[in-house]
Structures are given as C-alpha cells and as structure tokens.
Amino acid sequence: MIADLLVQGIQMLLVLLLAPLLTGFVRKVKARLLRRRGPPVLQPYRDLLRLLRKEAVVADGASWLFRVAPYLIFAATWVAAALVPTFAPGLLFSWTADLIAIVALLGSARFMLALAGMDVGTSFGGIGSSREVMIAALAEPALLLIVFTLALLAGSTQLSTVAGFMASPEVGLRVSLGMALIALVMVAIAENGRVPVDNPATHLELTMVHEAMVLEYSGRHLAMIELAAALKLLLSVSLVGCVFVPWGLAAPGAGAAAYPQGIALYLAKLAAAGVLLALFETAIAKMRVFRVPDFLGAALMLALLGTLLLFVSRSL
C-alpha cells in the first residue's frame, strides 16, 4: 500500500517536473532546425521561477474568478496528467478516472480558461475564448470517438487496460487503429495550440488563440497557466505513447527493478515525440483560423471512420 502510494506520488512529481523540460526541448530542437541557437533546454524552469517571484499585475475590472482560475486550471490538468500511465500502468489511483473522465477533466480546465479570458472585458480575451471553444467543440467529439475505437477494441475505457491490450500480440495491424492514431495526433495538435492550428510563440494579436486568452495574466498566475499548458502537452504525448507505443511500461507485478527501465523508456518516447513535433512544426505553415474547422472536421471524420471500420475487422 505504502509502496503503491509512493509510486503514484513519483508519477505525479515526474509529470510535473518533466513537463517544462519537454516544452524547452521542443523549442530547442525547433530553433536548431532553423539554425538558430535557441534558448537553453532548462529555460522554461527559469521562466516559471521568475514568474512566481514577480508581483502579479491584475487588470482593473478583473473579478475573483480571474485570480482563482489559474489554480483550478493547473489542478485539473495536473490530476488528468497524473492519471495517464507514463512508465507503469495500473497505479494506485488509476481507476479513479477512465479515459472519458480524463478528456472531461481537460474540458473543465478549458472551460475555466475560456471564462478567465472573458473576465477583464477586452476584445483580445473574447477573440481567444471564442476561438478556443470553437476548436474545442470539434476536437472533443473527435477525441471521444477515438476513445470509442480504443474502448470497443480493448473492451475497457481504463487506460491501463487499454495499454495492456495494445501491448498484447492479439492487436495486430488494424486500419482503425491507424486512423485513430492520425486523428489523435491531429486533435492533440489542435488541443495544445501547436502549428498549424495555433502558434505558441506568436504575439500578433489577430492570429492568437491561446495567447490571446491569457494576455492579461502575469506573475504567479501566468506561471500556473504556462505550467498547465506544458502539462497538457506532456499528457498528450504520454497518451499517444501509452496507447500506441505501449512497449516498455513496467509490468504491474514486476517489482521496483522494472521502474527505472520504464522511466528510461518513457524519457526516450518523450524525446522522440519532441523531435517529431519540432520537425512537423518547422515543416508546415500556420493555417487560417477558418481552415481549422476543416482540419478538425477531417480528424472527426477519421475517428468516426475508424470506429465504423472496426466492424469489418476480425474479432468484432
């Protein structure tokens, strides 16, 4: 029991500590691809510490919601991220929330973020929130259809069980899974506000989505929101990793010796995902906001097609 609790605690701390590293790593690789030197990989940690130490400047018309939201957003994202298996499945609290609940937790965080964007009453916050809910309204059903595909195949919505099923030899090559993977990557790109849907580095107001919502934030509040964004990116990568690349997860009964190996493999997966993301973002241009519905609509269709095609594969 104590040991289980300890492993769960390690997982929570691990995601918290690794999240800024992943963000910094992607930035660094992107910069190197553009033949720039780029900021140090550890820069996000320094940014967070600096923001925490600074005083927070809050706009005049801001209400209590503006000050409470960052902590709630951070908390919901952290809980969600801690429930996705990273280096070992079947942790002590993994049954607390299944995949559908994890998706919905991210939805709660987004709800608060969109509200926070509207609190001050500037047009930028409104732009950001309105676009964010438009993106979410298309991305969330796609994500749930992907969950359906996985759950119908694995017979469970628990991530640990799904990961165990995907690692077993009975999966085989399935066209539905291919479609689910592509759709999941598309949705993850949109949800995390990466190129081509949104540019995390932009500061041109008319093209911003996520940055527009958090424009008024500063100090510790901004730190919470940046950390939550980093956690969300980590969560997406962990999700793709544990579902589609489930090898190397420490087996439930394998004992403490399997954990370091699991962590090492997890780090390798993160690095690979970071490089791929940076390559993709460097190769592609940002699309117009009103192309985004087509992009997400395609993801939605792919996910639905994947679910439908399940019925012509062998076991269902």
Add this chain to the structure above:
Amino acid sequence: MGGLGFDVAHMLAGGLVMISFTMLYQDRLSAVIHVYALHAVVLSLSVAWQAFIQEAPHLYITAAISLVFKAIIVPTALHRIVRRLGIHREVETVVGIGPTMLAGMGLVALSMVLMLRVTPGADALAREDLAFALSVLLLGLLMMVTRRNAVSQVIGFMSLENGLVLAATGAKGMPLVVEISVAFSILIAFIVIGVFLFRIRERFDTVDVGALDHFRGERR
C-alpha cells in the same frame, strides 16, 4: 500467416478508403491528382499483396499495370493537362467539404451494413474486401457528383474504377484478360476525356461542366 495476411490486406484496403476521403477533402486540383496517384500506388500494393497471399502470379501483372498506368502515366498526363489549361490552383465544389465528408461517412456505413448483411457465410477476407471496394466505388461516385470541374470528375471516375479492381482481386480467380481489358478501356476513356476536355475548353473557355448545362439551357 493467416492473421498477418489478413491484417495487411485489411490495412491496405482500409487505406484505400481513407485516401478516397482525402481526395474528397482536397480542394486544389493538383493536390487531387497527387492523392489520386497515391490511391493508385496503394491499390497496386494491395493487388500485389493479394497476388502473394492467393499465390496467383497473374495478379502481379495487374498490380504492375495499375502502378505504371494509374500511378505514373495518368497523373503525369493529368498534371500536364492541368498546367496547360492553367487551372492547377482551382477546384470548385458544388457542396461544401463538411457535408460531402458526412455524406461519404454515410455511404461507407451503408456499404458496411450491406456487405456484412448479404455475405454472412463468405470468407472473412473477401467479405471485408468487398465492403471496402463498395465504399471506394461509392466515394468515387460521390466525388463525381460533388465536383463541377471536369478534371476532378475524371479523377472521381478513375478512383471508382480502382474500387472495381479492388473488388475483382479480392474475389479469387478473376482472369487476367478481364483486367487488361478494363485497364485499357480506362486508358481509352482517359484519352477520349482528355481530348474532350480541350474541346470544351476551346469552345467555352472553361472546364466547368456547369457551362455545358448553361449551353443546353438547363441551368440559370
């Protein structure tokens, strides 16, 4: 072997359906042609895989034909036509992308239900192959219906024909002669349509088939 053979055939056929969808999603003519070339490549891979698992060497010839003609010669020629017509940046759809995709989903679901219901006793591989083939065929038809541009209608027609080939190779023991004749008839149709395109263009200064309706006094 059975499991893997099935899985790969399944992947390739499903991939074909997905590429049909990609074709519906594209709204630039040159992109449509690129996607069509990919469609043909996947088709020839699928046929080759069928040749391998059915141990039917004549299917390799079919695969080669579709690779050479459909994946290389036809797209290249279409690219040249499109370049010369100066329309490589345009595609108009009659219906928007979203509704088209939705209709496509409905067609795929329809063909699944239909094939699974009418062929309960058949071999699993042939069964899903037929379901996919029917989907590709219907999606090709959908493409022809929703586009106004003659070039994309031609491409819709040819992707429809790819569905036919997929169905034919899935069923064991289809003679080679039939396939060669199909391939050549397509080629001839393609040439005829190619010539026809230029005629339309000379006459009406556009390849929008809406202009033909207009000429016959049917629309507007």
Add this chain to the structure above:
Amino acid sequence: MPAASFLLACDAVLLATAMAAIAFGRVEGAHRAVYGTALVVSTAIAAVALGYLLTAGGVPSDTWLPLGLPWLGADFRVDPLAAFFLVVVGAGGAAAGLYGLGYGSHESAPHRVLPFFPAFLAGMNLVVLAADAFTFLLCWEFMSLASWALVMAHHREEGNARAGYVYLVMAGFGTMALLLAFGLLAGAGGDYGFDAIRAAQRPAFVPTLVLVLMLLGAGSKAGLVPLHVWLPLAHPAAPSHVSALMSGVMTKVAIYGFVRVVFDLLGTPAWWSGIVVLVLGAVTAVLGILHALMERDLKRLLAYSTIENVGVVFICLGLALAFQASGMGAAAALALTAALFHVLNHSLFKSLLFFGAGAVLSATGHRDMERLGGLIHRMPQTSVAFLVGCVAIAALPPFNGFVSEWLAFQAILQSPQVPQWGLRIIVPAVGGLLALAAALAAACFVRAFGITFLGRPRSDAAATAHEVDRWSLAAMLALAVGCLLAGILPGLVIDALAPVTLALLGERMPAQAGLDWLSIVPIAAGRSSYNPLLVFVFIVASAALAVAVAHRLGSRALRRGPAWGCGFPDPGPVAQYSAGSFAQPLRRVFGTLLFRARERVEMPAPGSVAPARFTLEMHDLVWDRLYMPIASGIGFAADRLNRLQFLTIRRYLSLVFVSLVALLLVLALWP
C-alpha cells in the same frame, strides 16, 4: 397512511391553495402564503416519495377515488417509477417555492400567477400518480392548461400572446396523439386501467403505432425536434420560477409519460424502435444546443438548452429500448439509469439556471445578453450559483451533468453486443453526436456565463444591479449544492434508481454502495470506473497546494493596472466581445448550412465617415419548411371551407344526409 393517499392529500392541499389564491390573490403578502405552502407540501411529497423509493422494495401503493367517469373512478398508484418522478417534481417544486418567496414580491400581476402555480404543481404530481388512462389524460390536460395560464401571466408583453397561442396549439396536438395512443392500447372494448392495458393482447401493428403516437404526444411536450417550436417561445414567457418548473420539471413529466407507456405498458419493443428514438434524440440534442448557441436572450438560450437535454435523455432511452429488444438486460438497465439520472440532473441545474436568469432579470430588467455584463461584481452569490449550474450543464467533472453523460457513454460502449448490424453502426455515430452536443454545450455556457456575468457592464442597468433577496439566493445555493452532491456521490443516486429499473426491465445496475471510496462501476471494475469524490478531492488538494506554493515560495504581491489595449485608449465596454461575436466562429462552422446564416458587411468607402453596417440573417429551417407550409395549408383549406358557412338549409340537410348514408355504407361493407 399509505404513500399514495398521503401524496393525494398533499395535492389536495395544493389545489385548495390554488382556490384560496383565486380569492385572495391580490392581498398583500399572499405570495408568501402560496409559495410557503408550495415549499412545505412539495418538500413533503419529495420526502415521502424518496422514502418509498428507498424502503418499499417495489411494492406499489394504490388508492381509488370516486372521481371522473362514474363507472370507472380514478386510480392512483405509487410505484418505483412514479416515486422517482415524484421526487423530481417535488424537489423542483420545493425549490421554485423557496425562490418564489423572494421573487414573487417583484410580481406585477400576482393574481395571474398565484392561483395557477400550486395548480400547476398539483397537475404534474397527479399525472405521475395516475394509474388509468382517463385520469392520466385529464391530469395531463390540467397540467397543460395551468402552465398555459402561467405563460400568459404577462400577456401584454410583446410576443407572449403568440407564445401562448403556439403553446396551446401544440399542447392540443400532443394530447390528441396521447388520446389516440391510449385508445389503441386499451383496444375496442378495453379497460382503461393501466393494469388491464399491461395484460392486454394486441395485434402486431399496435405497438408500432403507439410508439409513434407517444413520440408525437410526449415528444411534443418534452420538446423533441421537430415538435420543439413552442418550447423556446413559451418557457421564457412565464415568470422565471415558472420557467424553471416548465423546463426543469414539466419536460420530465412528459418523459415520464413516454417511459410509462413504452417501457411499462407496451411490453418488449421491436429492435428498430430503438433506432428511431436514438436518431430523434441525437438530432434534438445537436440542433437544440446549436440554437442555444445562436440565441442572445438568456432565458430563450436556457429553453433551447432544455431541448438539448431532452435529446440526451431520449438517446439514453433509445439505447435502453435497443438493448431491451436484444435481451441485454444489464445494458438496458445501465442506459435507463443514465436516462433517469440525467432527468434528475437536468431538473436540478436547469431550475438553478432559470432562477439565476430570473435574478438577473429582476436586478437589471434585461434578458438580452448584449445589455448585461460584469454582474459578477454586483451579484457575487448569484454568479457563483450560476457558474455551478453552467459547469454542471456543460457535463464537466466533478459536477453531476458529467456523471449521467459518462453513464450514457458507457452504455454506448455496450453496443457491439447487439445482433443487428444497423444498430451496431448507428450507435457509435450517435455517440459522436452526443459528444458533439456536450462540447457545444460547454461552448454555449462559456458564452452564457462569460457575456452575462464577466467583462464590463454593457448597460447602465447592469452597472447598477443589486444582489437579489435571501430567499432566491437560498434556492439557488441549495440547488448548486445538490448539483455538487449528485456529482460527487453518484453511487447513492444509482442505487436509489435500482428499484425503478428492476420494476421496468427486471434488471438493475450492480450495487454501488459497498465499493471502495464511493466510486462507480457500471459493469465491471476492469471495464470502467469513475470516482468523482477522489477526483474532486484531488483537484481541491492540488489547487490548494499550488496556491500555498505560489504564495509561500513566490510572491504574494498584487497590483492593479489598466488592461492592455494594444496601446490604444480604452474605447469602453462596446469594444468587448458580444454574444453575437462570440458565437460567430461556431456560426460559420455550423450555421451556414443548418440555419442558412448569411452575414453581410457594408463597408463605407475609404475616407467616408458613414458607419460600417453588419447584418445577420438566420432562419429556423424547421419552422420555415415544416410549420409554415402546414399553417398556410390550413389557412388555404379554411378559406375553402369558409363557404360552408353560407349554405341554404336544404344544402345543410343534404350534407347531413350524405354523411349519414356514407357512414351506414361503411358499416355495411365493414368486414
């Protein structure tokens, strides 16, 4: 005293209150007496019904009264299904009574509201209690008329008269469909008691026809597309606590009627009936919430969102029908539990939201969101309660809306076991639509809360608003607490619903009470589980930890400054995003096709000082394509038939004669 008699006595008290209110409606302070009685009686009803549900073990409790038809009398019965809906009606009535204690003092025409409010409550209770078709229809009509009177309470306000007219027509149409349905159920020489109907043998086409008629009759009351048109007109027209009752409770009574007939009286359904209900539910859910997203009137927005939630309930009911037809009892119990859970949830948060809208209306005088804004500063408690309602209705954890949605998704994942291919493929697609509706609901309620309560006030009335009275606040906060409790302790609700599914389907969900940490497990722990209590505790704990760390290790300093406006001077509140502009991206995605939305921008030439103009044109296609042709057809036919009014006596007589002969001929030729 048996439960049924006690409940009837409660309704008698309500009816007596209504009578008294006719006489004393104008007396100062009458509203306190009426709403106080409603509060006490409704609480008693809810408590007794809940006690029955938890302890009676499914044994029905009967009462017979010598009312109505002389040879028939009126049968009343409490069984688990009725008891559950009585809890919903009682809780909603109690909350509305509590809210009315404060809100009623703003009423301009109390004599038009006070008599009908307790009558409406009694009508809803009696529909649920009725145990024969005649009493059921009578009470149903009574409920409709009482609510119609409440809709017409402010009949001089613009649009209310039309709302009342459309409501009356649709209610009449619905009752006619129900009448035919019960006629078919009872058969030619039939007995109208529910017991006799349950036992009757009928020809094969009857269940199909009854299902269609129930979809028309109960569906029109519940707001199923395309019979929903009256709902967004009538619900907002009534005073806000009545709107809450109509949206939160009366639609539930309609759902009760559907469940009673289709699940209880009709017997095992055909497998395709599930598909019909599923597809109707999915279309209703998505269209309802899209309408809500485009709406700028706060109360109409809430009414449209009611349509969405009814759609969600019907999706679950359709699943339950499909599973039941395939003999999958456990899955059907799961789907039916999800439906009933959502019924309870929706009655909680929709009442809460309508109360909030009423508070905003009485504080500012506006329902139009474009004139609100910044109310979070002026009405802090209301805004907290309203926020809880918004999060709950958007189906987000840890509140209750998510739990029923989650159960619905779990039921959808049971679909591969049904034998029919058509169902297997449709169910996941409907699941996708359900997810789309949930995501759009989140967008809709970000907009509703954000535009109404956040930002800067868009009118003077909003800038000078005051918090509402304590009674209203108490009602809203009680419902908010209810939303949270049902959200983090769902196992208790699921167990309380077990007698209902046992009575209707003979199956129940596994008992949740003994599970570790109060988590819920619909089928098996390996398949899926959700523990909202732990999720809630985790979120609170990690948020508290984050606050502590940020304040202890970081800085506590806080400075106020002007908002960033790109270096331009502040153009005032008009520069904010408005309700219309917030919905614009989603309108572009969905509205172009579904509402024929067209935007036109008239830009003045460069250098001209004329203002730029933006016009938006939208159509409700259901109204344009379905109702307008019917209305004009009726008008056309009426014009033609008008001639019949100006015939001679001889012609009238010959008409009578011809119809008599025709009827006799039919009788002679009848096989």
